[in-house]
Amino acid sequence: MNILSISVTTDTLELLWSDDVISNYPFIWLRDIDPSGFHPQTKERIFDLTSVDFDIQATSVRLTERGVELQWPAQPQGSVFSQQLLFDYRQHCALQDPAKIDYQSWQGDFNPPRHCAEQVQQPAAMATMLRDLKRYGLVIITDLVGDRSGEQLGDLIGFKRESNFGVMFEVINKPEPNNLAYTSVSLPLHTDLPNQELPPGYQFLHCIANEAQGGESILADGYAIAEDLRNQNTEQFNLLSSRSMPFRFHDNNVDIRFRHKIIGLDEEQQINSFIFNAHLAAGPDFVAGNGLEYFSAYRELISRVRRPQYPLQLKLQAGEMMIFDNRRVLHGRKSFDPSSGKRHLRGYYIDRGEVDSRLRIIARELQSE
Numbered sequence: 167m168n169i170l171s172i173s174v175t176t177d178t179l180e181l182l183w184s185d186d187v188i189s190n191y192p193f194i195w196l197r198d199i200d201p202s203g204f205h206p207q208t209k210e211r212i213f214d215l216t217s218v219d220f221d222i223q224a225t226s227v228r229l230t231e232r233g234v235e236l237q238w239p240a241q242p243q244g245s246v247f248s249q250q251l252l253f254d255y256r257q258h259c260a261l262q263d264p265a266k267i268d269y270q271s272w273q274g275d276f277n278p279p280r281h282c283a284e285q286v287q288q289p290a291a292m293a294t295m296l297r298d299l300k301r302y303g304l305v306i307i308t309d310l311v312g313d314r315s316g317e318q319l320g321d322l323i324g325f326k327r328e329s330n331f332g333v334m335f336e337v338i339n340k341p342e343p344n345n346l347a348y349t350s351v352s353l354p355l356h357t358d359l360p361n362q363e364l365p366p367g368y369q370f371l372h373c374i375a376n377e378a379q380g381g382e383s384i385l386a387d388g389y390a391i392a393e394d395l396r397n398q399n400t401e402q403f404n405l406l407s408s409r410s411m412p413f414r415f416h417d418n419n420v421d422i423r424f425r426h427k428i429i430g431l432d433e434e435q436q437i438n439s440f441i442f443n444a445h446l447a448a449g450p451d452f453v454a455g456n457g458l459e460y461f462s463a464y465r466e467l468i469s470r471v472r473r474p475q476y477p478l479q480l481k482l483q484a485g486e487m488m489i490f491d492n493r494r495v496l497h498g499r500k501s502f503d504p505s506s507g508k509r510h511l512r513g514y515y516i517d518r519g520e521v522d523s524r525l526r527i528i529a530r531e532l533q534s535e
């Protein structure tokens with residue numbers, strides 16, 4: 167794409183591109199992203215935004231072979247913006263982002279995408295898998311060989327998120343459990359660690375053995391549940407997306423508490439998180455803080471989550487690993503009979519920012535090939 171012509175409005179630089187698109191860049195914004203204002207090695211900004219007037223205007227603008235060259239008042243050094251840089255920021259000055267993927271909600275008839283462990287070692291296949299993960303919030307990795315291969319796949323994505331359960335956690339029936347997951351009882355649909363300041367982004371559960379009777383996994387899309395609630399009962403939706411719920415986990419070593427809105431919204435009012443865990447919801451300050459109307463909406467949400475159209479059920483096989491967005495997809499399991507065979511899942515978490523970073527790095531690598 168080429169710049170055909172440049173012009174100046176009161177406070178912006180206006181460009182006409184060869185595809186007939188006109189884009190506008192405020193001068194103060196250009197001054198702030200001027201490449202010379204960044205450290206050449208660390209790429210971090212050294213320019214101080216308060217050092218220039220907010221209504222700064224260029225004293226001259228020229229289209230040259232180097233790109234667009236601007237001169238600023240009282241500053242001998244001009245700025246050069248390459249055509250590529252201006253193109254990258256063309257849409258309302260926002261940098262295009264390979265990790266920006268819209269979600270698609272699903273119900274119980276959804277078939278989660280399956281990706282072979284060996285293939286996702288390749289960056290392009292890894293990117294395809296991560297895009298599916300961002301779109302649907304759920305994928306299954308197949309053909310994992312060995313007990314550590316699930317853990318190693320995470321190393322190809324990013325840093326694991328440690329919690330009070332460790333970096334890696336073993337989901338097995340333990341003699342002295344500090345978590346319902348470490349028993350053989352059924353687990354109702356939930357998201358993990360809502361009691362943390364930031365509940366982990368993605369959860370990885372690698373199935374080492376699942377020979378016991380029972381132990382099927384249940385998964386439901388919290389975004390689908392929230393969308394339906396928004397359409398069917400705005401009042402309850404507004405309560406659950408504006409007031410926060412206290413959560414608490416405590417054992418012999420920790421007492422970790424935090425409050426979250428069950429339904430999280432971004433600045434455009436799009437749903438961007440669903441944090442739900444009935445067994446860690448803390449009671450006492452709840453009615454006082456939120457009122458009975460909130461309690462009632464919350465109680466109805468519990469029933470809504472259980473509606474038969476939402477959950478899908480699958481039984482993980484040894485060598486499979488499910489990955490899901492822990493601030494979107496609810497997970498649970500059926501009870502199992504530990505005397506009938508072994509059941510062992512190895513789990514860990516990786517935050518959303520790590521997954522996004524990997525997608526951007528892969529896109530960068532594939533582009534430069």
Ligand code: OGA
Nearest residue numbers: 337347353358383498499
């Ligand atoms: C968990 C969990 C589900 C299972 O470890 O957080 O919910 O299938 N486990 O055991």
Ligand code: ZN
Nearest residue numbers: 347357358497
């Ligand atoms: Zn869980």
